[in-house]
Amino acid sequence: MLKTVLLIVAAAIALLLIYASTRPDTFAVERSTTIAAPAAKLFPLINDLRQFNTWNPYARKDPAMKAAYSGPASGPGAVFDFQGNKDVGKGRISVTGATEPSLVTMQLDMWEPFEGHNEVRFTLVPDGAGTRVTWAMQGPSAFITKLMGLFFNMDQMIGKDFEAGLAHLKALAEKP
Secondary structure, three states: OOOHHHHHHHHHHHHHHHHOOOOOOEEEEEEEEOOOHHHHHHHHHHHEEEHHHOOHHHOOOOOOOOOEEOOOOEEOOOOEEOOOOOOOEEEEEEEEEOOOEEEEEEEEEEEEEEOOOEEEEEEEEEOOOEEEEEEEEEEEEOOOHHHOOOOOOOOHHHHHHHHHHHHHHHHHHHHO
């Protein structure tokens, strides 16, 4: 009887691992909001990592986070290294491209809690009297990410943080 139960459990685990391996090799998360401010006002709040961290939801998750800035103050080459609690992890974000006032691209390299190397894009598009801001991230899905994705909705988890960040950006930019 015990042998039968163990075989069933082993088969279930094997099927789960096989199914996880069939999941997509990449992921993408994207959220947008319209902000009642011109792109020229929003662009520096994203392109300058010190300004970015005034509204970045991950910077708010650990007020005691160890942080170091290097490179130029803004634009390509600006770097922010961080090490925080379990909600933040350890990594680096760097500005890789900037087209004022419509696009900022970044590279997010995480080492903890899981290694990951993702592209982040902020697009700013005129929308009536304001600007439509889109925060997007994409990258490869390692096997562990595929397996976790069977139990956790990564789009919702990361998306919630993006929504919070965009709401903070909106509040900051729309202040009189």
